[in-house]
Amino acid sequence: MRRELRFGVASLRRRPLLELAAWSVPDAVPTAIYGLAIARAVDEGFLAGRPGVGLAWLAVLVGAACLGAVGSRQVFRRLGDLVEPVRDDLVRRVVTAALRQGVAGRPDDGAVARLTRQVEIVRDTYAGLIVVARDFVVRVVGVVAGLLTIAPVIVVLVLPPFLLGFAVAVLTLGVAAARVRTSVRADERAATAAGAVVAGTRDVVARGAEGYAMALVAGPVGEHAAAERALARVGALRTLCFALGGWLPLVILLAAGPWLVERGVSAGAIMGGLTYVLVGLHPALETAMGALSGSGLRYVVTLGRILDATTIPAARPPVLTAAPNGHAVAIDAASFAYGSHAEPVVRDLDLVVDDGDHLAIVGPSGIGKSTLAALVCGLLRPDEGRVLLGGVPAADLPAQRLAATRVLIPQEAYVFEGTIRDNVTYLRPTATTAEISDAVEAVGAGALLSRLGGVAALVRPEQLSAGERQLLALVRAYLSPAPLAVLDEATCHLDPVAERLAEAAFARRGGTLIVIAHRISSALHARRILVLDGASATVGRHDELQLASPLYRELLGHWTVAATEGSGQIQPAS
Template identity: 85%
Template sequence: MRRELRFGLASLPRRPLLELAGWSLPDAVPTAFYGLAVARAVDDGFLAGRPAVGLAWLAGLVAAACVGAIGSRQVYRRLGDLVEPFRDELVRRVVTGALRQGVAGRPDDGAVARLTRQVEIVRDTYAGLIVVARDFVVRLVGVVVGLLTIAPVIVVLVLPPFLLGSAVAVATLGLAAARVRASVRADERTAAAAGEVVAGARDITARGGEGYATALVAGPVAQHAAAERALARVGALRTLCFALGGWAPLMLLLAAGPWLVARGVTAGALLGGLTYVLVGLHPALGTVMGALGGSGLRYVVTLGRILDATAVDPAGTPLARAPSGHRVVVDAVTFRYGPHAAPVVRGLDLVIDDGDHLAVVGPSGIGKSTLAGLICGLLRPDEGHVLLGGVPAADLPAERLAATRVLIPQEAYVFEGTVRDNVTYLLPGASTAELRRAVEAVGAEGLLSRLGGVDALVRPDRLSAGERQLLALVRSYLSPAPLAVLDEATCHLDPVAERLAEEAFAGRGGTLIVIAHRISSALRARRILVLDGTSATVGEHDELQLASPLYRDLLGHWTGPAPDGRRQIQPAS
């Protein structure tokens, strides 16, 4: 939300903004005059036995309204000077981003929708938020000036709860936006699951698969219900904010009436204070909260989609967004190999923080390598987002992607050349000492000795699969990339060599993701992700033993501790 608000504020041109502020001053006159006119009409007119004076003060409201109307007219005339440059900037960003994607060979299918629909939504909501924010400030300034004129003590009573309720209401906008996104994603998952079940209703009935179909839909339905309840709680919180900021000042003023009168506040001043609360503060807060719950959310969510799609510098030059850190966020990701194929990954949510060590386990063909390809930016999700350091992984340029992550696949790539050439091309400036430390860390000393040292010639056809994997592991260990993904990269090594290599990468620093070939990799990880084809469960070893039947099946039975103190695994009987 902060990014969207900063973008909106930075897009405000200074001169039209100053003109808008200037013409807002006469627009504040009616708000500042309402309570004062009522107070003087009561004290100096009706209660003093001079009804003509009271009516004259009330007639002054008409003149004040005329002054305010002039200011309002000029304000709306200048609104276009603020909004249209903002719209032009959005159009430029969308078009530039689409052209950049096209040049890179990745056509942006959503550019037309962003240009024709989303830009207009953002433009309209942006204008609405400017109007509401200006109106809020105008009313607040007018009320404070008026109250200071008739009874400054009333300001101390009514302003703190009003400002507190307003601040909390604004603070809920980010929470509400997150809840709306979650609700939309949950709705999409429910619709997708229900569509698959409905499409296969005949086969499900014929084969007695009603229970499976129910279970398939039950998860997304429960998630959608939870998302809607969470969104409803945000609505209830806004109601409490309005009670605090809109009604509490009125109740405080009424309750303090006798105390105020005893200290010299006149009946007219008290009535004027009530007028300021009811005519100024109360509707101002109601308007702001209504705008935040409607236009504000549409602005944040829609502008966020546009800003996620592209980034350009102020001169219009396309920028390849640089990742901030290497945190991995998998957000509602679905991926299928072909438009009519069943999803390999379905609605997956996962967060891997910097420095984490995650093992991914599951049956063969369940989508573990597909997940590795998505995280590394080699595959683009059909739905959802995969972010590396806050940037879509599939959109990172090759040089930045290589500096962010290193992927070691099951079939290691080795080319004909020296050992040094093979293991240092991700870090060309690596010294011999660094190379030897990497060789020692992953346990490749024996291989290096057999080949004849770092300057020996490597012939790939004379290496076993395990030896090729060891060279690839050394190469990846030397890489400066902070995120390492081992996609069954040790499957041709024996368990002892596998343990040594994984422990080396765990101690290397940065983040480690291991697509596990053996369940023993799960014991060395900080967290474990279990994929079963319909759902994903993530947690620590002890948690998963209780929560995941599949994990228990994969785990088998434990034996006693090994001589080195580590637990061993034997296959389940």
């Protein structure tokens, strides 16, 4: 519970908190005035035979209530500034953890529930707890200020039992949270056991195993019942706390009435003290305890589940024994699977791509081409073997150095809302207008930029086609200083002519080019071709693979037929 409370306190923003505290001052006025107005109305008005004065004091209550309403309105307007950042932080935590788990091959099945339901529960309960805590402080401060005005001795009589009752209630929150967790786990075990028995009812009856089935369910059900009884005892303890902090001050004040009168405390002051207890302390404690036992427990338990699921131990920063030397790719007996029980997508692969090489990767859909690209780019770590960039494990390279070494363009190109210049230069912010123009012309994006209005034009991704987004991503990659470019079907939404123009631009760009082929032309113009078939990998030139790889011949025939039926013409490289 301490972790959840620390999270809540640490999430409070200073400025909104100060504004909320400032607007709570007028909201405290009605509580501070209630008892004082009653005391003055009785002593100076009705008991003194001046009902007009008494009514005037009661009218003060109406004015104080109006002032308090203004303060309350401003308080609730500031509440969102405190609560929404907490919700945003939790959303970031949930999404970040789910992405990390997914990249590591361990999909998080509960992420959607945490994002759509649990985060909102925490947000609502957090807001409720802030409101209750503020209301509690406002009422207590207002009551103490009013009592000090009419009869300070009453503060000594009523405040200690009130604070004692509240303190005990707070101390029970940790016990209650632990017992709620125990009850939830026991309920899950009971449901699992009962579900297994119900599913096998026919077999149980047929084999006469009712006693055995009952024994299977009896244990978890008994544990759940014991957990519920323990939780009920905590509820009874809260009732005792309320009696101690809510009703005992009232009893003490009534019992001490004669003693107070003997010491000069007026009847109006005693009535004012009773008003403060009934209108201020009593509802403040009732609301606080209700929130602690309801919203407080939901907040602690739900936030605890979110933090447990999203707190991933910080990975140790990789210790590089040597700086990368060049950008050659070396894959040594690498294997990778999405999950410990899944079949490897990449299995025992050996491959070397020297600086300046041009490699095309081909194979059926789903065979692992994009996974291999992610391994080469350091986005995935192999389960076995090594993937090296410049002689250093790719997954161990710091992000800044990795970005300077390789650039990856996936099939679904990413474009954000902003200017074209912002989109194409964020991998190289220092690019000049002339360099941007050269890159645009090289990859064949000149007509697109002219239609959009030039590099200063605003880009709205939803208004661009998939091919247009790919063209902008290609310009961005072409401008990147990274010497290794990996095109993961990065031209699949372009027509064959535009695709050939873009790939030819990257071949002339210098450095190393790895292309996951979408059309036969991508393979025919590469220096070497890697064929993946799931069980093995074959690498060689086009003419060599035609003889050595049946899968390559099959792919070549399929692509040739597709190109013949379209408008393209196939001219194999010599």
